[in-house]
Amino acid sequence: MAKPATPICALCERPMVSEKHGVYVLLMAGMPPIIYEVYHSDKFRCATCGNEVLSGYANDPSIVHFHEDADEQVARILALPRDAYVYVFESEEGKNVFHRNHFGLERSC
Numbered sequence: 615m616a617k618p619a620t621p622i623c624a625l626c627e628r629p630m631v632s633e634k635h636g637v638y639v640l641l642m643a644g645m646p647p648i649i650y651e652v653y654h655s656d657k658f659r660c661a662t663c664g665n666e667v668l669s670g671y672a673n674d675p676s677i678v679h680f681h682e683d684a685d686e687q688v689a690r691i692l693a694l695p696r697d698a699y700v701y702v703f704e705s706e707e708g709k710n711v712f713h714r715n716h717f718g719l720e721r722s723c
C-alpha cells in the first residue's frame with residue numbers, strides 16, 4: 615500500500631476523498647476578530663462518517679489584511695456560495711463574538 619495522498623479519517627481508519635478544490639480559509643485574528651489572511655485549501659470528506667477537513671494549503675496567503683485591495687478581494691469571496699469559504703478563529707470566544715456581531719447568534723460548533 616502506498617503512502618496516503620489524502621487525509622485519513624482517524625475515526626474510520628480510511629482515506630478521505632477530495633470533495634472540493636479551492637476552498638478559501640479565512641484566518642481570523644484580534645478581538646473583535648477580523649479577516650487577517652486568506653489561504654486556498656482543499657476540502658476532503660470521509661465517505662464512511664461524513665467528517666470533513668480542509669487541507670493542502672498554499673505556502674503563502676493569497677490575501678493579507680493590509681494589502682491595498684484586500685477589502686475588494688474579501689468582498690468577492692464573501693459573495694461566493696457559503697461552502698466556498700470557512701472562517702478559522704483563534705478562540706471559541708472570538709468565534710462567538712464574530713458570529714454574534716455579524717449574524718446575531720452564538721455558534722457552538
Ligand SMILES: [Zn+2]
Pocket residue numbers: 623624625626627660661662663664665
Ligand atoms: Zn470517518
